Amino acid sequence: MTDYSKDYSKDFPILEKEIYGKRLVYLDNAATSQKPDSVIRTLSEFYRSDNSNIHRGVHYLSEISSERYEKARAKVSDFIGADDPGEVTFTAGTTDSINQVACSLKPILEGNEVLISGVEHHSNIVPWQLAGAKLRAIPMDEDCNLLPDSIEITDRTKMIAISHASNVLGSVNPVKEITEIAKEHDVPVLVDAAQSIQHLPIDVRDIGCDFLAFSGHKMYAATGVGVLYTSERFSDIMPSRGGGGMIDRVTLERTTYLKPPLRFEAGTPHIAGAISIGAAIDYMQNIGMDHIRKREHEVYSYAREKLLGTDGVTVYGNTDLMCGSISFNLDEIHHYDTGLILDKLGIAVRTGHHCAQPLMRTLGTEGTVRASFALYNTKEDADRLLEGMEKVRMMYA
Numbered sequence: 001m002t003d004y005s006k007d008y009s010k011d012f013p014i015l016e017k018e019i020y021g022k023r024l025v026y027l028d029n030a031a032t033s034q035k036p037d038s039v040i041r042t043l044s045e046f047y048r049s050d051n052s053n054i055h056r057g058v059h060y061l062s063e064i065s066s067e068r069y070e071k072a073r074a075k076v077s078d079f080i081g082a083d084d085p086g087e088v089t090f091t092a093g094t095t096d097s098i099n100q101v102a103c104s105l106k107p108i109l110e111g112n113e114v115l116i117s118g119v120e121h122h123s124n125i126v127p128w129q130l131a132g133a134k135l136r137a138i139p140m141d142e143d144c145n146l147l148p149d150s151i152e153i154t155d156r157t158k159m160i161a162i163s164h165a166s167n168v169l170g171s172v173n174p175v176k177e178i179t180e181i182a183k184e185h186d187v188p189v190l191v192d193a194a195q196s197i198q199h200l201p202i203d204v205r206d207i208g209c210d211f212l213a214f215s216g217h218k219m220y221a222a223t224g225v226g227v228l229y230t231s232e233r234f235s236d237i238m239p240s241r242g243g244g245g246m247i248d249r250v251t252l253e254r255t256t257y258l259k260p261p262l263r264f265e266a267g268t269p270h271i272a273g274a275i276s277i278g279a280a281i282d283y284m285q286n287i288g289m290d291h292i293r294k295r296e297h298e299v300y301s302y303a304r305e306k307l308l309g310t311d312g313v314t315v316y317g318n319t320d321l322m323c324g325s326i327s328f329n330l331d332e333i334h335h336y337d338t339g340l341i342l343d344k345l346g347i348a349v350r351t352g353h354h355c356a357q358p359l360m361r362t363l364g365t366e367g368t369v370r371a372s373f374a375l376y377n378t379k380e381d382a383d384r385l386l387e388g389m390e391k392v393r394m395m396y397a
């Protein structure tokens, strides 16, 4: 039988820290996750022994760096079930990935429509607006769950862009159902996997999406690096940025571009960051994504049930499949005050609108307290959160 009680926090040096004399309980993983020792060592060893620019040199170090960078790409490709590493582009993160798609497709999107959901992060709203598209939200039920059967696709719908999991509610959206509907209308689908890649096994072929975006730093790797999966059928879209490394031939009159992935990687990428994603994938795969999902589910459900059973607490969202984030408020107590007091108790949560202002309007609140979980969090962490909230309440009684 699988042992769900293993303490993975030992792999994460920062989690040994005490904050205000108390063991750190880190519940701000949706903002960024902590890094295991293996990822920290990979980053440091890369700069100590292999650092060089990639793809452009004939010398030894450049070949080693290029090889490590491409190996990381192949690992990502395998991890998300892509057909070919050529479908994987390293970007600066989820925000950058979505902006790149919006910018490349601007001529098609301008004056037309992008379907999103009402739970999106601003990163999956603003890039489409900048590309000149109008946004329409897929209808939701009272728990903010999408209703795929109510999707209305018109001639002007040129993209469906949906988060896989909400960074506020933790609800997992029915992305596969949505891509199936989109396919009937030949509309491309972008999935924002910023809040799912670290929690659930993901297979782009199974989901059937055309684009998948995620960030390294939320999946135990470095900041400033991310991934954009682009399915082969979009391999010839115009690159959104130009520069070194992505061209076939340049003249002053005209430039031709390489095939993906290099076509979409202008300039020097975050080489060490990409390699750190490879190391993070190794770390997660050694544990097993199914194991991570089940273990996290135990802790997540435990915390959620306890919160739901606490008087004077409103917990937002509710669906069968949830992961990562739980948002709530204590009656009559501002989310910011709750967060400040929890911090003094060594518990790191996030408060505010979580870059999801349209969702906050739907929930009828300016902000929430968000506790977000990772594979190293335990039921003891959830208990510390609950105890902390009790103290907050006593202070405001």
Ligand SMILES: Cc1ncc(COP(=O)(O)O)c(C=O)c1O
Binding pocket: 030, 031, 092, 093, 094, 095, 096, 121, 123, 124, 163, 165, 166, 167, 192, 194, 195, 215
């Ligand atoms: C659902 C979702 N999409 C996009 C982003 C943006 O990610 P990044 O800031 O790493 O680009 C976030 C960050 O919290 C997110 O939760």
